[in-house]
Amino acid sequence: MEQKFDENKFMQEYARNQRLKSLTLKGVLIFIISIVLLIPLLMLKTLVEDRKYNAQNVISLMGKAWGSDEFYTPSLNEKILPNKLELWVDLKYQERIKGIYKIPLYTAFVDFNASFNMENLSNFDENSIQFSNGNLKDLQFNILKDVLWVSGTLQLKGYGSFDANMQAKENIIHINSNATNPSFEYALPNDYSIDKKGFSAFYEFQNSISNDRVEKRRLSVEFYQGVDEYRLIDRMIKYGYLFIILTFLVLFLCELASKKNVILLQYAILGASLIVFYLMLLSFSERIGFNFAYLFSSLAIIIPLSLYTLSIMGQKRFAIVMATILFILYLCLFIMLKQDEYALLIGTFIAMFGIYAAMYFTRNLNKDYHQG
Numbered sequence: 001m002e003q004k005f006d007e008n009k010f011m012q013e014y015a016r017n018q019r020l021k022s023l024t025l026k027g028v029l030i031f032i033i034s035i036v037l038l039i040p041l042l043m044l045k046t047l048v049e050d051r052k053y054n055a056q057n058v059i060s061l062m063g064k065a066w067g068s069d070e071f072y073t074p075s076l077n078e079k080i081l082p083n084k085l086e087l088w089v090d091l092k093y094q095e096r097i098k099g100i101y102k103i104p105l106y107t108a109f110v111d112f113n114a115s116f117n118m119e120n121l122s123n124f125d126e127n128s129i130q131f132s133n134g135n136l137k138d139l140q141f142n143i144l145k146d147v148l149w150v151s152g153t154l155q156l157k158g159y160g161s162f163d164a165n166m167q168a169k170e171n172i173i174h175i176n177s178n179a180t181n182p183s184f185e186y187a188l189p190n191d192y193s194i195d196k197k198g199f200s201a202f203y204e205f206q207n208s209i210s211n212d213r214v215e216k217r218r219l220s221v222e223f224y225q226g227v228d229e230y231r232l233i234d235r236m237i238k239y240g241y242l243f244i245i246l247t248f249l250v251l252f253l254c255e256l257a258s259k260k261n262v263i264l265l266q267y268a269i270l271g272a273s274l275i276v277f278y279l280m281l282l283s284f285s286e287r288i289g290f291n292f293a294y295l296f297s298s299l300a301i302i303i304p305l306s307l308y309t310l311s312i313m314g315q316k317r318f319a320i321v322m323a324t325i326l327f328i329l330y331l332c333l334f335i336m337l338k339q340d341e342y343a344l345l346i347g348t349f350i351a352m353f354g355i356y357a358a359m360y361f362t363r364n365l366n367k368d369y370h371q372g
Helices: 007-036 038-066 228-238 240-258 264-288 290-313 316-338 340-361 365-370
Strands: 084-098 101-117 135-144 147-159 161-166 170-177 183-186 191-195 198-206 217-222
Touching: 007 038, 007 240, 007 264, 038 084, 038 101, 038 147, 038 228, 038 240, 038 264, 084 161, 147 161, 161 170, 170 217, 198 217, 228 240, 228 264, 228 290, 228 316, 240 264, 240 290, 240 316, 240 340, 264 290, 290 316, 316 340
Parallel strands: 084 170
Antiparallel strands: 084 101, 101 147, 135 147, 161 217, 170 198, 183 217, 191 198
């Protein structure tokens, strides 16, 4: 018995197949849009580098006008180094404003006490002692039992960081400052404390000194230089593509769940708004600081995109989903920026979550369109 041709069933099956092909093509086109958005991301990266260069240039010019002194270990005839060198450093930190930039400046009052072995020195000339650049005061000499003791006070002016090159056999350094944002580089202090009034640090170490080689150890106390924002934004841009893909994925899954048709132009507009986030963050962080700029910029994206999703889908639940996902993404991004050691781990979890969510929401897609 011949089976009757069911035209309605055929047309329904054909429509379902076309819908699946359309969704597949749309997914490919959305991916292409995300690739195209890499161009403005790269342009933003260049802009961040330019702004960072301008900031460093302004800080450098203003800083050098103030002073760029370093402390160098005093020596006799540029050859004989101290057996022991002890420093008491009082760092007076201040910030000067130039346009939108803050220039970290300091004046260091360095009291030093150095001892030299005079056994192999036939005579002593005060002019043979070499000191750091700076204003030298209260210089005193004292020779006791073949040991020359030299003490005095140096006033050094610099910017960005206080640097000391320590070449004595035994080195002891005490540092006190009103700066509340120090970063210790090269040699690390044996002990330090930081509070809202300033910081103190204590160093004690020994160098090996021989006839043909002098060990030199450098210590540096760096201050905030106003370019950390650019470094953070540059790192954020590296995660920019991941966030574009995940946001597109959320909208695409909302489209599947709602049976609404989101046109490609709307995806492009959503992607463009994600790019504008970085531009807003860059602009506002130069004025109000990174943390407040991040809060303002993220809200300026999350709220409009949620309302945009509401207008497209026509249902509040999809707007709430979009707002929640964006909030979680930007919160995770902020944590990744502040906690470097967890950045890769958090980024991996975000990518895994996106893939698993896509697998879950598309698991029955072929069944929905092939079963009557």
